[in-house]
Amino acid sequence: MLPPPRVTIEVPLLSLGDGPAAFEALGSYVDALRRPRGLHMTLLHVGILEDFAADVAAWTKGFTSKDSALERTASWLRGLPVLEGFTASAQRLLVLGGGRVSGLEVEAPQAVRDFQLSLVVALHGLLDDLAVDNIDDFILSSPALGYRSPHWVPHVAVGRPKTRRDRTIEIEPLALEFGASRIRNEWALDGVELTP
Template sequence: MTASDPTRGRPAGPRITVEVPALRVGAGLADYEGLNRFVDSLRKPSGLHMTLLHVGVLDHLVADIEAWTRGLSTADKVLPEIVSWLTELPVLGGFLGKSGRLIPLGGGRLMGLEVDVPQEVHDYQALLVQGLHVLLDDLGLDNIDDFILSSPALGYRSPRWLPHIAVGKARSRHEEPIEIAPVAIEFGDSRIRNRQALPSAQ
């Protein structure tokens, strides 16, 4: 799934995602820094990651669910269920991917490495989406696909998940995909970004 900016027009808060950190791009730092020929403001290597599922700001997601169910699913029921689901997710072990192309992201504002990943990564990401469906069904939502694609908190614009790593700013909003020398990418175990912000972790 592809996510847009889920907090536009709402008070900011920590975004919750399920992601894998990119531990190494290419043979070393020089390979990664070589991408600055194609993008502006190259991101720090320590912050590189690939998002598997965007959950969004929890308060915003709870409000979207309450609105969708017309108040039948209330915050005191919804929030603990979401947190429990997140913290009980299985961990995807580290893996190797590869990339040979930079692509525009975020409506052309960013550039990212399009990543080829093993089938088990696609299977895990599909498991996350299926689990989200089950969770939302348990919370009393109907037309769940419509909710996922329309929820401002979730912020999805497309049901198709494109594995990628955002690496820097695009030099123009009309940037075309750029073919690069293929690089291997090492990923670590899956994790919940901003896990410390979950109520049960406080």
């Protein structure tokens, strides 16, 4: 049985550098190079919806029920604005996720950073509507959200570091083209029953 899907707001990476060879060259810096087709940059991680709703219900001591949190979160996700596609660049590889992930550090345009911040502000609004107090504490402690730091590092995970030491590797500058933002695993919202 497959694990429940994690829901994120992301932008797909449509092209990198001059083509497949530019991506394959990253294999000299990382192990287990990912397939290009699924590469993306996460703008906001929500996690498994059922787990997120359970976190809200537990935090509010049942004042907001799990079912209500689930329905309202699904509706909120469907109503989020869409970021149009954009170009960016990368010239460094970072070690992320406690040393488990190697990612291209994306030099994202200010408009993209502003959009990501607007998603965080919108998440605060959702949590306020769900009667969550101490919202920043909730965001950093919710297992579903999985945030370790309030600071967003724009990146595209490309593989596993050859070494787990925290370090940055300078690479040849790469042009990146991203598509419009989308809800990853949006189909998971289809199973959420909305109260009339």
